[in-house]
Amino acid sequence: MGLVGGGPGAFIGRVHVAAAQLDGRAELVAGAFSSDPSRSRAAGLDYGIELDRGYDSLDLLVKDEAARPPDERVDFVTIATPNHTHFEFARVLANAGFHIVCDKPLTADLAQAQKLLAAVKDRGIVFGLTYVYSGYPLVRQARDMIRAGELGEVQALRVHYIQGWLRTRLELQGHKQALWRTDPLQAGISGCFGDIGTHAFHLAQFITGLQPAEVSCRLETFEQGRRLDDYGAALLRYRNGALGTVIASQVSHGRENDLWIEIDGTRASIEWHQENPNSLLLRANNRPLKLYSRNPGGEYMTASARSSCRLPGGHPEGFIEAFANVYASIFDHLAIRQSKSKEQLPQAIYPTIEDGVLGMMFVSHCVASSRAGGQWTPFPTL
């Protein structure tokens, strides 16, 4: 495993490393942790990797690692840098034939996303995108239940991602995470929707598999002077006639990371909350509400949900395990790929570059609709 980003002060880079290594299936051995050579080397030491594999740049990493014997080079590289760099880094890695794990959103805009999709397809590499919430066992359970028809046809969904940390202008106080996320040059065309609206949209996609048909959106900037949206609400019409609502906020006081979803089917409805991820609610009229707990011993658990658990029921699993599950599914895919012809590959359960392109479509159509006063905008097929 190699890493781009994750240097001093970075948050998500360390999460990637801990998650990838959690089950002992990967080991960080190389990285370009910072654009500052001395900081990159220092980070390398801190991660405990060999001195000469803490590179000054991704180009050096690619060149040097590619020159090593196949069983001694990194087999995949994780990109954990601000959004605007994803495209260039991923392009370099794809061209060099490295498999890629990339943080979301995929790129800074849709055009980049589509170019990258072409490059990845062309090189035939594996590309995992860390829409981490898809890694929670009960999110996978929900997806399985819908595919098995337990909800009937999905007709409505409501997904919210409510945070509050950007209620004050932290970006004016030198807060690193706030700085780049509110800067159009680094974050892209959208702030709140690019950062978390896209998570909410993907969660709905991942669980339901519905195809969006058109979207209407209203993005707001409630903190005066901020250059990107910090709140937004979108209505989605899906191709089967279902209606979806996506609401995201970064300015709701005291709300931490409250991503949640409700899905209404003709036979049943479900509800799941990221801040309470070990429970999934299933409801049907006039019957008892069923609470499915994350419990590998539960008779009700689907195979993919069960195999996404590390601990018995009642031993809370959280964000890091969800992250590790996305990696585990990528590793599984890589392993199957090595042993099988491409035709036999099962559908990936982890988010792929196609999900990334869809996410960029969502963000760019939301921005366009909002600029047009909330006009309904058609959603092309991928």
Add this chain to the structure above:
Amino acid sequence: MGLVGGGPGAFIGRVHVAAAQLDGRAELVAGAFSSDPSRSRAAGLDYGIELDRGYDSLDLLVKDEAARPPDERVDFVTIATPNHTHFEFARVLANAGFHIVCDKPLTADLAQAQKLLAAVKDRGIVFGLTYVYSGYPLVRQARDMIRAGELGEVQALRVHYIQGWLRTRLELQGHKQALWRTDPLQAGISGCFGDIGTHAFHLAQFITGLQPAEVSCRLETFEQGRRLDDYGAALLRYRNGALGTVIASQVSHGRENDLWIEIDGTRASIEWHQENPNSLLLRANNRPLKLYSRNPGGEYMTASARSSCRLPGGHPEGFIEAFANVYASIFDHLAIRQSKSKEQLPQAIYPTIEDGVLGMMFVSHCVASSRAGGQWTPFPTL
């Protein structure tokens, strides 16, 4: 107290009577309970009123009661009949000078609502509309807290009213409540939004006092063959720039009566759920979440919230008490009115006919916007 409606098989009529009588401040003494004379008399007996005051029609009630000496006649009449009858009944009562308590929505359409408003103003009667959820102590607490500036400026709100009982076409099985609520002739131009969307809208109005500026809405009919909407989502722009979302559903499996609201202010945010009405959540970044319980001994309770409690904290109060609180506030208003000149009347805390007109505006603009594919529609001032 007199009653129109509330005959055999009716649900809400009996709730009105129990609520109005809960504190011993009113007593049902007359009624036109059914358009069928024998059923009306039977209901009168069942309510324990005198035989000759169970009238065959509202006209008879009005004529007969008006002929009694002032201290022996009903001082107000409650209308608890299907929507399409509200206008006519209220007009008759207003013209005869009786005070009125009316179930929501105010009328079948906006034109009726405005005519009724004029009649009520003209006659100077008291008119209470039972948007019952405004009667919960902690809803009043939330309103007081916002007026006192504890949330700062309100910039976003999300209000949901999620039910599931109409997921199947109960109206085809002779279900009385379902029948009239899904029939355009009795319910008016909207099903779900007229029935419960209007509650959600009013709850937001009542608590925040914000003025709507424009609305975009998408109404759906998910149960095939139904003639009115059974699901809908609306975006509201308020005059101060705040953005609101109103979502209402009658087809979400297993959901009972889940009205809830979240309000984001510049200083704090609040959350309240009707199915758990004895708790109100207050949040601010990096401070502990505060849960305000309905507790008349609570130091934090505002005067109007405290006086809306009957029981000590921890002794759950529910729907019937909220209903009774609306009545109690109407009774307070009537009592003050009798003792004071009109100029000195404090602002009513109970929903009035103006709220009813605003509710009808909301419903009619939502229907219009939805018919125009979700177009944004300006919201006139009252």
Add this chain to the structure above:
Amino acid sequence: MGLVGGGPGAFIGRVHVAAAQLDGRAELVAGAFSSDPSRSRAAGLDYGIELDRGYDSLDLLVKDEAARPPDERVDFVTIATPNHTHFEFARVLANAGFHIVCDKPLTADLAQAQKLLAAVKDRGIVFGLTYVYSGYPLVRQARDMIRAGELGEVQALRVHYIQGWLRTRLELQGHKQALWRTDPLQAGISGCFGDIGTHAFHLAQFITGLQPAEVSCRLETFEQGRRLDDYGAALLRYRNGALGTVIASQVSHGRENDLWIEIDGTRASIEWHQENPNSLLLRANNRPLKLYSRNPGGEYMTASARSSCRLPGGHPEGFIEAFANVYASIFDHLAIRQSKSKEQLPQAIYPTIEDGVLGMMFVSHCVASSRAGGQWTPFPTL
């Protein structure tokens, strides 16, 4: 309906009246509301009863009402006075042949309780004891489910009643409720356990029907200078081998009225919380937790639970309705009794004098065990 107690400043008397009248099946027509004649008359006026039926004493009430024609006299009298008066008032009423509804605990000590039991049996009157928590629909549901064997054999239970209001010595500040509840002359031999431990014990009895065999208890007085216990924990061994724990507190900061119970059976377990009374949890290993909501339309509702509901699911019912349900069951019993011979009477679902005697046994054995340092004390059969 007549009432002893419930004068100015009283809390529970007004609850009795509101509960008894909620469904229009009873009407307060007479009372001895205070031992002070002028206060009693004032209360009578406030309740809206006829002037000459606000009596100065229970003796006058009994004498005067007994002299009225049967269909004009009160048919039952509710005792809502401090504990130490229950015995004498009940004895007078029983001897005069009035049916009785009495607040808990039954009497000031066990000897009184047993004498009263004899008197009540001798006179053949109906005697209801308002262990109000037995009136919640889902408590009745739990009882029905256990009787139907859905939990298998009950082997363990844990019931807690946690309050905090007596954490400071309110009795020194003239707080009326605190004064008599902490005074051995008025409350009897126990404070916390007599007031709320007995509720917790009854709730377990009511739901499970288990027979206690022996008890060990430790009562504490944590507020210095207080003369009765304000905290206690008891272990109960039941005749079938089950182990129960009863914990009650009046000094747990910020806790309002948190009575809750968990019951473990060989086939399933249940959990219920008074502060969230519209939900009942049912669990079995490796199956989804089932949440039964109070919903008269619920397929899972038992007949007695369903008939204890007034409102549809999702419209919260609370303490007042539970109280009203106890009254309703007493009224049902009286009605059946009038139409049937005594032999055909179904078992009462409301708490009776036998439950009251059992409650007094529990309290007196707990006090005895605690005085003996927590010694196990046998529990006689009734």
Add this chain to the structure above:
Amino acid sequence: MGLVGGGPGAFIGRVHVAAAQLDGRAELVAGAFSSDPSRSRAAGLDYGIELDRGYDSLDLLVKDEAARPPDERVDFVTIATPNHTHFEFARVLANAGFHIVCDKPLTADLAQAQKLLAAVKDRGIVFGLTYVYSGYPLVRQARDMIRAGELGEVQALRVHYIQGWLRTRLELQGHKQALWRTDPLQAGISGCFGDIGTHAFHLAQFITGLQPAEVSCRLETFEQGRRLDDYGAALLRYRNGALGTVIASQVSHGRENDLWIEIDGTRASIEWHQENPNSLLLRANNRPLKLYSRNPGGEYMTASARSSCRLPGGHPEGFIEAFANVYASIFDHLAIRQSKSKEQLPQAIYPTIEDGVLGMMFVSHCVASSRAGGQWTPFPTL
């Protein structure tokens, strides 16, 4: 890091390794994973350690590792084997001067525990005991708050540890975890109380620091034929007069790992649930309940709680992080120890061998009290 146990089929061994390695501060390099040499070597391969450091026995590990140069040998060894082996393994390690991390309970009986305490003190090694629940950030927060006097004096506590997995006799079906936990030869004198009652007891100790004075206990075996207790309830009197209740169950249907605690102080009370570990409740009469979320940005977080967080608020942390926090505190202690004289060592925040001895006292006194019919038994000072 070395490991005894954790071979194929083991659960807790792998948790130890993942937790110790989570922050990149330790690396598993040696182990005696199984008493079967081929299984031990296989496990070693699976863990990715060098072939010659997967030892056939602890003796070989000790001999071989001790012979290595100091900077190449394991610096501590984790014992993750069934209870009955802890004493012998720990003795061997202590005598060879290795630092030790040991799973709970400390030993099979109290005599062993006291001998081990002497040996550990004699050799001056660091000894950490993985009472994992002490590692949750909000548990540490609770401890800090009590030490800072925010609750006033602690007068009552209630701690429950409710599981259901042993409701059926899994030990008859060859279930490995069930087998040794219900076998007196491997688990020691108590089943449920030795396994989880001791966790509950320690949690109360860790948070409150109260000294136990005497205990009364009733242990039960509800599953017929089982040789150890599977349920129990204990009352604890502390030296300051506080009363504690410890209830533990392995037979409560559908309950997963529900360890929770409530603590009543003279100024405030707190509540924490292991299954919802990212929230801590603080209550005081007539003030809003405060919910402290695990949020390193929270103004209210104490230093030790904040430094026990890896992720921002709202990103759920769970069991593995708590486990890692115990290891992190041991590592901190080792690091300080290397740089300072013993006298300057701050008090360990991780559970030590003294906590283990106290835990064995608790279990042995509970067993003795229960055998004597629940008699109160004095609790010696350590």
